[in-house]
Amino acid sequence: MSDNGLEKPQKLYEQIKQYLLDGIASGQWPDGSRIPSEHELMEVLGASRMTVNRAVRELSADGLLNRVQGLGTFVRARVPRSALLEIYDISEDIQRRGNVHKSQVLLLEAFRADEAQAAAFMLRRGVRLFHSEIVHFENDVPVQFEVRFVSPRFAPEYLEQDFTQQTSNRYLQGIAPPSEVEHIVHAVTPDERAQALLEIGPHEPCLQVERRTWTEAGPATRSVLTHPGRRYSLGSRYAVADWNAKKGG
Amino acid sequence: MSDNGLEKPQKLYEQIKQYLLDGIASGQWPDGSRIPSEHELMEVLGASRMTVNRAVRELSADGLLNRVQGLGTFVRARVPRSALLEIYDISEDIQRRGNVHKSQVLLLEAFRADEAQAAAFMLRRGVRLFHSEIVHFENDVPVQFEVRFVSPRFAPEYLEQDFTQQTSNRYLQGIAPPSEVEHIVHAVTPDERAQALLEIGPHEPCLQVERRTWTEAGPATRSVLTHPGRRYSLGSRYAVADWNAKKGG
DNA sequence: CTGCCCCTATTGTATATACAACTTAATCAA
DNA sequence: TTGATTAAGTTGTATATACAATAGGGGCAG
Incomplete structure (x- = not known):
């Protein structure tokens, strides 16, 4: 890929995720705002659309972004506090x-x-x-x-x-x-x-x-x-590094 | 794709996920066992490797499968549940x-x-x-x-x-x-x-x-x-950012 | 003005291909 | 026997391409 503001991790899609996380953390894209389209990110970052798509899709699955077909991708950052439970269905x-x-x-x-x-x-x-x-x-x-x-x-x-x-x-x-x-x-x-x-x-x-x-x-x-109690339990398992990334650190 | 034991959802990668879930639930692939490689699934299901890869990768991200590069994909013994708890002291x-x-x-x-x-x-x-x-x-x-x-x-x-x-x-x-x-x-x-x-x-x-x-x-x-139980409970309360992202949100 | 259609932008899915990275087993050389 | 090398199999990543599905705006006909 061409030379851009992406560095740290080796993997391109991880770099793109970090780029988006940074943009959200810095306030460049406030909560609720639209981030650039896959096509735009593709040109700015010099990556293929499939790679951009993977980065955005994973952040979307993690709940940081909200995608609407035909419209665009929006920042959805929620702020977790202390001990927390997601809304589970x-x-x-x-x-x-x-x-x-x-x-x-x-x-x-x-x-x-x-x-x-x-x-x-x-x-x-x-x-x-x-x-x-x-x-x-x-x-x-x-x-x-x-x-x-x-x-x-x-x-x-x-x-x-x-x-x-x-x-x-x-x-x-x-x-x-x-x-x-x-x-x-x-x-x-x-x-x-x-x-x-x-x-x-x-x-x-x-x-x-x-x-x-x-x-x-x-x-x-x-x-x-x-x-x-014998038939159900609440649980979670997560990588701490990922969690810190979600917080924006 | 060719005619196989896949039906319900429209999306192929969802069908493949379901196929794998069924195989795990039925005991065809017990806990810890190896499931077929992407290449094998590709031939059996008639899908492309990228599509198989997406299905397996998502199940892996959900914690149901465990992938080791160069070795294979294995059924993860422990099924993680929903929800998160921080380490509380x-x-x-x-x-x-x-x-x-x-x-x-x-x-x-x-x-x-x-x-x-x-x-x-x-x-x-x-x-x-x-x-x-x-x-x-x-x-x-x-x-x-x-x-x-x-x-x-x-x-x-x-x-x-x-x-x-x-x-x-x-x-x-x-x-x-x-x-x-x-x-x-x-x-x-x-x-x-x-x-x-x-x-x-x-x-x-x-x-x-x-x-x-x-x-x-x-x-x-x-x-x-x-x-x-009468003296202690776990709790959390947190704000969720507004995601009415359309337009001027 | 209203309702309809169409065009465009955007995301969603699927494929074919290529090479990299890693693991294991087999082979070969010392 | 031991060690190094090689080969095969598997997952990991990246790209180019194609078409489908959806939302919104603009234009056109009535």
Whole structure:
């Protein structure tokens, strides 16, 4: 390739990734802005389109860029804080393991919020909220009991969805990705109803993830995801060097 | 491409990924075994090598396959789950909350590894490993039982440290930051000894974090951190950058 | 003004090819 | 026997090319 502002790593596609990361870190391409097209990068950097494509595609898979066919590639940098959990989708997890995902919708309704529930959404008592309860199965074994509260302002058509076809998580992500996410992980023994739904014994410990999301317009969703301890665990494995690169260092 | 056992998704590389996932799920390629080479897959599936390469590379990036240049592609035994956790230090957590941290070192020894323990470090049976057991207190209430195994190659002076002054976590981080980290979070009910140490009842659920770290030189540490469910939880909250990238966003 | 079509830019996928880098096994020479 | 070299097989990277799919703007007809 021709002489440019690329140096450090040997591999060209890594150099291009670094070039883009630098451009994002330096503020040359602010959050939400468009970066040059593959064609432009190709000419500027003197690499082939396939090589540029690989670099951009990998950064996109890592969640740093957002690509829209026919439009362009946009900066998507999120800022992770302290201990963190990505938003994980149970059906994606299951499919990634090559297993079959099914879900059973127990409840899908609107109701009037009491004091505590309204407060969690920063709304007045008596406001209308949506409420769903879904059990997720991996190869016909229950692995998650999902209780979710959703603000109608955020997802007005929540009640019309068929969540056996598309997970509620996916649907909500499709409406608009949240601007802020909170996760809290507990170990609990759930109540008898949840025990029956998850087909577990009375003393079996469960992982309970409470997830709350916000958009600019305010609180959007609040979910409690309960997993049987013996059948499910949360985990991660990552290379630290990669992670530092994502942070922009 | 020619007619084969591939169907569902439209995209060829997705079909190939599914083909490989099916083969892994069915046991055709057990954990650790070698899958066909790119060249073989190319002929069997009738796709080009670049397309096969993309499929295998993406599965490799997802952690399902392990590729070794010059050797082949292997099924990765451990299936990583979703989500991320940074390396958190219990004493930092406690101090951040303005509370007092104390720790009690129950055990600090070297021992000869049995089959299973050696395997976890990818070493031979009978190799010398370090072992420590420490209970951490927040305002004199036990909040974590820490069991740790450390490779002497990584921290040769581990046994000489005073872990009531500096947490073992901090000490290990100081030697050399790991190049790779794995976290797995379970919900469990610990054994009687751990129950006594943590001063909890027989059925109280606990959060158990298994953390493994690697350096370039190989496996470095393996830790099991057990927290009483009612006294501790893992959490995170972070902002996600706006990705309404279209136009003036 | 409105709706439709078409053109362009951009990303998405697929292929053929080439050479580099690495691993293992086989071969050959001392 | 030992050591070095070679050869074959496999993954890693890079390129050139082609066509498909999508989004948006501009122009044209009504």
